[in-house]
Amino acid sequence: MKLLKEKMVKEGKVLSETILKVDSFLNHQIDPLLMKEVGDEFANRYADQIITKILTIESSGIAPATFLGLTIGAPVVFARKRKSLTLTDHLYSSKVHSFTKNETNEISVSKNFLSADDNIIIIDDFLANGEAVKGLLDIAQQAGAQVVGVGIVIEKGFQEGGKLLREKGLRIESLARIKSLAGGKIEFFEDGEY
Amino acid sequence: MKLLKEKMVKEGKVLSETILKVDSFLNHQIDPLLMKEVGDEFANRYADQIITKILTIESSGIAPATFLGLTIGAPVVFARKRKSLTLTDHLYSSKVHSFTKNETNEISVSKNFLSADDNIIIIDDFLANGEAVKGLLDIAQQAGAQVVGVGIVIEKGFQEGGKLLREKGLRIESLARIKSLAGGKIEFFEDGEY
Numbered sequence: 001m002k003l004l005k006e007k008m009v010k011e012g013k014v015l016s017e018t019i020l021k022v023d024s025f026l027n028h029q030i031d032p033l034l035m036k037e038v039g040d041e042f043a044n045r046y047a048d049q050i051i052t053k054i055l056t057i058e059s060s061g062i063a064p065a066t067f068l069g070l071t072i073g074a075p076v077v078f079a080r081k082r083k084s085l086t087l088t089d090h091l092y093s094s095k096v097h098s099f100t101k102n103e104t105n106e107i108s109v110s111k112n113f114l115s116a117d118d119n120i121i122i123i124d125d126f127l128a129n130g131e132a133v134k135g136l137l138d139i140a141q142q143a144g145a146q147v148v149g150v151g152i153v154i155e156k157g158f159q160e161g162g163k164l165l166r167e168k169g170l171r172i173e174s175l176a177r178i179k180s181l182a183g184g185k186i187e188f189f190e191d192g193e194y
Numbered sequence: 195m196k197l198l199k200e201k202m203v204k205e206g207k208v209l210s211e212t213i214l215k216v217d218s219f220l221n222h223q224i225d226p227l228l229m230k231e232v233g234d235e236f237a238n239r240y241a242d243q244i245i246t247k248i249l250t251i252e253s254s255g256i257a258p259a260t261f262l263g264l265t266i267g268a269p270v271v272f273a274r275k276r277k278s279l280t281l282t283d284h285l286y287s288s289k290v291h292s293f294t295k296n297e298t299n300e301i302s303v304s305k306n307f308l309s310a311d312d313n314i315i316i317i318d319d320f321l322a323n324g325e326a327v328k329g330l331l332d333i334a335q336q337a338g339a340q341v342v343g344v345g346i347v348i349e350k351g352f353q354e355g356g357k358l359l360r361e362k363g364l365r366i367e368s369l370a371r372i373k374s375l376a377g378g379k380i381e382f383f384e385d386g387e388y
Contacts, residue, residue, distance in 0.1 A: 023304060023306070023307075024306070024307070025269075028271065028272065028274070028303075028304055028307065029269050029270065029271045029304075029306075029307045030256070030259075030260055030263065030269060030270040030271075030272065031269055032260045032261070032263035032264035032268075032269070032270060033264060033267075035260060035264075036264055058252060058253035059252035059253045059256060059272060059274075062224070062253060062256045062257055062260075063256055063257070063260045063270075065224075066224055066226045066229060066256075066257045066260065066261075067226070067260075069224065069226035070226035070227060070229075070230055073227075074226075075219075075223050075224060075225055075226070076223065076224040076226060076257075077222065077223045077224075078222065078224065078253060080222070080253075109222075110217060110222055110223075112217070112218070112223075113217075113218070113222065113223045
C-alpha cells in the first residue's frame with residue numbers, strides 16, 4: 001500500500017535492525033485518513049469473503065479495524081490485555097508473549113461477542129513473531145468461529161511469524177512487508193515476494 | 195443524541211445504581227456506524243472551534259476520537275495507561291484513579307505529539323468522577339496547549355465529575371447524560387437540563 005509505505009519512510013524511526021517506531025501515525029498518534037485508507041484496503045483484499053466479525057487487540061488495532069468495520073458493516077471486538085485476570089468467568093482467554101516488551105499478557109474476549117456462527121477476520125497493527133495473532137486465533141478457536149484470514153498493517157517480513165502462520169494455511173494480508181531495517185533504512189518486499 | 199440513547203436502552207445492562215455496561219457497542223465490542231455518528235456529532239458541536247489535535251485515552255476513546263479526527267482533519271493522540279512507568283523520559287504523565295476498578299494508573303503522552311501551539315479537544319467514552327478528564331487536562335497543561343473543550347459519549351450525570359469540571363469553566367459536550375439508573379432503568383437528562 002503506497003500511502004502507508006511512504007508514511008513509514010517519511011515518519012518511521014528505525015531504532016535497530018529489528019525495531020521500527022511508527023508512533024506518529026499508528027501506535028500513539030493516529031492519522032485518521034491513513035487509517036481509513038488502511039481499513040478500506042483490508043475491505044478490498046477480503047472482498048471475496050463474508051465477514052461477520054472483526055477481531056483485534058487493544059489499542060493500536062482498534063482504529064484500522066473500526067474503519068474496516070464501517071466499510072463492510074461488521075462489528076469490531078477488541079481483546080483486552082491484562083497482566084493477570086482475576087475474573088475469568090464467561091471469557092475466552094489466551095496468553096500472548098511480547099518479545100519487544102519482554103512480558104506475557106493474558107488477553108480475553110467476552111463469550112457474548114464471539115460464537116460458532118462467526119466468520120472472523122483478525123486485524124493487528126504489527127506482525128513480527130506472530131504471538132498476538134496466535135492468541136487471537138486461539139480465542140477464535142475456543143469460540144468455534146471460522147477465521148477467514150488476517151489483516152496486518154505492517155509485517156516485519158524478516159521475522160518468522162508470517163512464514164509460520166502462512167505455512168499452516170492461514171491467509172495473511174499485510175499492507176507493508178518489511179524485508180530489512182539494516183543500516184537504518186526500510187526496505188520492503190514487493191507484493192507477492194517472499 | 196437519539197441513536198446513542200436508543201442503543202443504550204436496548205443493549206445497555208444496568209448492573210447497579212451506578213454501573214451501566216455498554217460492552218456490546220462501546221467498551222469491548224464496537225459498533226462502527228454508531229461510532230461514526232458519535233464522531234460526527236462531536237464535530238458538529240465543536241464546529242465553532244479550531245481544533246489541531248484530539249486527545250483521548252486507550253482503549254474505548256479511540257474509535258469515536260478517530261472518526262472525529264477524520265471529519266475535522268486532525269490527528270488523534272491516545273494517552274497510554276500503565277501501572278507504573280519505567281521509562282518517563284520525554285513524556286508528559288499524570289495519575290488517574292479508577293473508582294470502578296479501584297486502581298490508579300499512570301497515563302502518559304509523548305512530548306513529540308502535544309505542544310503549546312495545539313488547540314485540543316479531549317474525548318472519552320465515559321465521564322463519572324472526572325478522573326480521566328482531569329488527568330488528560332493535566333497533560334495538556336504540561337504541554338502548554340489550549341483545551342477547547344471535552345467530548346464525552348456517556349456522562350453519568352448523577353456523579354459529580356461533570357458538575358465540578360463545568361464549574362471550573364470547562365466546556366463539556368456529553369452525547370447522553372444519565373440522570374439515574376435506579377430500578378434497573380436508564381433515565382436521561384434532557385439537553386440543557388442539569
